[in-house]
Structure formats: C-alpha cells, structure tokens
Amino acid sequence: MNKKDLEHFGKKLNTEKNMLETELKSLGHTDSKIAGGWEASPSKMDVDNADENELADKIEDFEENSAILEQLETQLSAVNSALERIEKGTYGVCEICNKPIENDRLEANSSANTCLEHMAK
Ligand SMILES: [Zn+2]
Structure with a gap:
C-alpha cells in the first residue's frame, strides 16, 4: 500500500476512533477494572x-446501553x-492469506483485517 493510501485510511480511522470515543463517553464511563473496558452509566434514579x-x-435503558457499549467497544x-x-x-494485508485487502473493502470498513474472501461470517 502506498503512503498516500495509508494516510487516507489513517485519517479515516482516526475520525472513526474519535466518533466512537465520543459515543462511548455519552453512554458510559471507562471501567477501571478492565483496561480499555467501558461500562454503561446507570441512569440516575430516585429509588x-x-x-x-x-x-x-x-x-431496560441500562441494559440497552450496555449492549450498545459492547458493540462500540468492539x-x-x-x-x-x-x-x-x-x-x-x-x-x-489479509491476516489469513497475506494478500492485499481490496481497496473497496477498506473504504467500507477501514479496520478490516481480512480480504473479502476471508471475511469473518
Ligand atoms: Zn485473505
């Protein structure tokens, strides 16, 4: 992959990272028990x-947020x-066959680590 493409995908990934972190922060807080782990913030309630x-x-809200958080974390x-x-x-580069990953696939999913053929089902 040439430098220009790497820069392009690097930018895309950083934008995605910022978006994900913003969403994570709006739904929860970092879980100090797990490195890089997030936990849904319990809704404030007057029990x-x-x-x-x-x-x-x-x-229900809390459980829903936990599920969304889990996806964002992944x-x-x-x-x-x-x-x-x-x-x-x-x-x-595809982790399975070591061949270059299709550019189209990286455009659609910049964090892909396998080629189309070896895409996780
Ligand atoms: Zn492959």
Whole structure:
C-alpha cells in the first residue's frame, strides 16, 4: 500500500476512533477494572420515589446501553488495532492469506483485517 493510501485510511480511522470515543463517553464511563473496558452509566434514579414501572424502564435503558457499549467497544478495539498495523506497516494485508485487502473493502470498513474472501461470517 502506498503512503498516500495509508494516510487516507489513517485519517479515516482516526475520525472513526474519535466518533466512537465520543459515543462511548455519552453512554458510559471507562471501567477501571478492565483496561480499555467501558461500562454503561446507570441512569440516575430516585429509588425511593420511583414506582415499579419507572424502575423497570431505567433497568431496560441500562441494559440497552450496555449492549450498545459492547458493540462500540468492539469497533473501537478493531480501529485501534488497525492503527497499530499502520504503525507496523502491516495495514491492508489479509491476516489469513497475506494478500492485499481490496481497496473497496477498506473504504467500507477501514479496520478490516481480512480480504473479502476471508471475511469473518
Ligand atoms: Zn485473505
């Protein structure tokens, strides 16, 4: 991959990283127990005054946020390892067959680490 392409995908990845981190921060906070882990922030609730329905809603929100956080976290770690591959000079190479990954595929998903043929199902 030439320098110009690497710069292009590097920029895309950094933009994606910033977006993911902003979203993560709006939904949760870093989990100090796990490096790079995120935890959904519990909704502020007034337990004493909340009725049963309100409580159920809050719990549902929390569970929904946890699920979204988990997805964002997975995406962020994929983006981070793609940025590491740019540093190491192994970006854009399929992890399975070592052939260059199609540019179209990288345009659609800059953190892809396999070619179309070896894309995880
Ligand atoms: Zn491959």
